[in-house]
Amino acid sequence: MKYYAIIVAGGSGQRMKSSIPKQFIELNGKPILMHTLEKFYCAKSSINLIVVLPKSHQSTWNTLCLKHQFTISHQVCEGGTSRFQSVKNGLALCKEESIIAVHDGVRPLITPDFILNIYKEAESKKAVIPVRPVVESIRKVKGDCSEALDRSMYYSVQTPQCFTSGLLHRAYQQEEQNTFTDDASVVEFLGEKVHLFEGEADNIKITTPKDLLLAEEILKV
Amino acid sequence: MKYYAIIVAGGSGQRMKSSIPKQFIELNGKPILMHTLEKFYCAKSSINLIVVLPKSHQSTWNTLCLKHQFTISHQVCEGGTSRFQSVKNGLALCKEESIIAVHDGVRPLITPDFILNIYKEAESKKAVIPVRPVVESIRKVKGDCSEALDRSMYYSVQTPQCFTSGLLHRAYQQEEQNTFTDDASVVEFLGEKVHLFEGEADNIKITTPKDLLLAEEILKV
Numbered sequence: 438m439k440y441y442a443i444i445v446a447g448g449s450g451q452r453m454k455s456s457i458p459k460q461f462i463e464l465n466g467k468p469i470l471m472h473t474l475e476k477f478y479c480a481k482s483s484i485n486l487i488v489v490l491p492k493s494h495q496s497t498w499n500t501l502c503l504k505h506q507f508t509i510s511h512q513v514c515e516g517g518t519s520r521f522q523s524v525k526n527g528l529a530l531c532k533e534e535s536i537i538a539v540h541d542g543v544r545p546l547i548t549p550d551f552i553l554n555i556y557k558e559a560e561s562k563k564a565v566i567p568v569r570p571v572v573e574s575i576r577k578v579k580g581d582c583s584e585a586l587d588r589s590m591y592y593s594v595q596t597p598q599c600f601t602s603g604l605l606h607r608a609y610q611q612e613e614q615n616t617f618t619d620d621a622s623v624v625e626f627l628g629e630k631v632h633l634f635e636g637e638a639d640n641i642k643i644t645t646p647k648d649l650l651l652a653e654e655i656l657k658v
Numbered sequence: 659m660k661y662y663a664i665i666v667a668g669g670s671g672q673r674m675k676s677s678i679p680k681q682f683i684e685l686n687g688k689p690i691l692m693h694t695l696e697k698f699y700c701a702k703s704s705i706n707l708i709v710v711l712p713k714s715h716q717s718t719w720n721t722l723c724l725k726h727q728f729t730i731s732h733q734v735c736e737g738g739t740s741r742f743q744s745v746k747n748g749l750a751l752c753k754e755e756s757i758i759a760v761h762d763g764v765r766p767l768i769t770p771d772f773i774l775n776i777y778k779e780a781e782s783k784k785a786v787i788p789v790r791p792v793v794e795s796i797r798k799v800k801g802d803c804s805e806a807l808d809r810s811m812y813y814s815v816q817t818p819q820c821f822t823s824g825l826l827h828r829a830y831q832q833e834e835q836n837t838f839t840d841d842a843s844v845v846e847f848l849g850e851k852v853h854l855f856e857g858e859a860d861n862i863k864i865t866t867p868k869d870l871l872l873a874e875e876i877l878k879v
Contacts, residue, residue: 647859
């Protein structure tokens with residue numbers, strides 16, 4: 438089965454208090470996004486890698502690839518005005534019947550083993566997403582009130598989220614809804630079932646300077 | 659107004675893969691629990707500190723206090739078989755009309771400023787808890803199914819949770835329910851309203867080796 442990976446790297450550096458978009462910030466001497474792409478390449482070198490980047494960041498990315506002699510083959514496509522539109526743009530390049538993983542560019546700590554496992558799971562289950570138990574107590578807010586929840590029933594959702602190409606193309610032909618928080622929610626809006634898969638604890642999304650420090654520590658171990 | 663703090667330190671070192679209970683593990687050369695107590699002492703030296711510790715850990719704690727020349731005055735009381743019972747034991751030592759904070763012993767990164775602010779807030783609002791927005795997408799699981807949620811309506815809950823003494827005593831006279839996840843849920847079971855207060859991003863609960871590394875990094879900044 439053919440595998441694609443759409444790596445969404447549309448973020449700015451706002452929460453990072455950085456002028457550099459967060460996916461380009463260096464982690465152990467190399468832009469975060471390169472770590473992420475390497476993980477997919479190491480999982481299986483034949484995975485078709487598609488990086489979705491805002492147009493304004495593409496020349497910076499080209500310069501970084503030269504500087505770091507980054508030679509892993511990938512296509513670059515233009516980001517949209519929302520995550521939904523960005524994924525949709527990447528999806529337009531996935532022309533063959535396949536399993537498609539959609540992954541956050543700023544989750545570089547995912548492991549190649551995990552990537553292979555979730556692709557394989559999606560071959561039989563069609564729609565599979567990595568989740569982790571919620572660690573802290575959670576609470577739902579409604580207007581002026583709030584209520585404690587039974588956290589054992591809640592999971593936090595990660596990427597890569599993997600789907601059969603037919604299903605994902607169908608999902609992204611729908612009109613964008615503001616209830617779409619991730620690809621799973623887009624697929625579910627079709628009425629299709631999404632399967633949960635135990636995610637990796639270290640697969641954090643790097644969005645703050647603190648996350649970056651943590652990622653550096655994890656890479657040292 | 660008199661202030662008490664009940665510091666709950668009942669955990670074992672299981673998730674830490676350590677034989678030392680996690681509250682005794684050293685962070686920058688000093689047991690985590692000492693950092694936590696120092697934060698309350700620095701907020702206001704007159705706060706009555708009550709440490710709830712399993713009986714089997716108390717001699718270790720005494721030895722650590724001698725070793726580290728830890729002289730901040732505090733009472734130690736025995737932990738119960740659940741968090742609810744532990745807090746209830748600590749509460750028995752809060753005899754005066756007061757504001758009582760209940761705090762996790764393994765949240766040493768809370769700041770003295772924050773502690774003072776939330777005590778003050780509780781003087782007028784009676785029941786105040788620190789919360790943070792949920793960062794990742796969340797999903798609710800029910801049996802074999804799951805659904806995406808609008809994460810903007812969900813908050814993760816931290817400590818210190820602060821209450822007027824009258825309210826907290828009344829709450830802990832109730833029979834323990836397995837829906838009690840924190841002190842706020844115990845107070846709400848009375849039908850009382852709990853107010854949300856913006857928590858500090860760095861106020862993490864140290865439960866894994868990764869959290870410990872992160873805490874060390876945060877303390878360096």
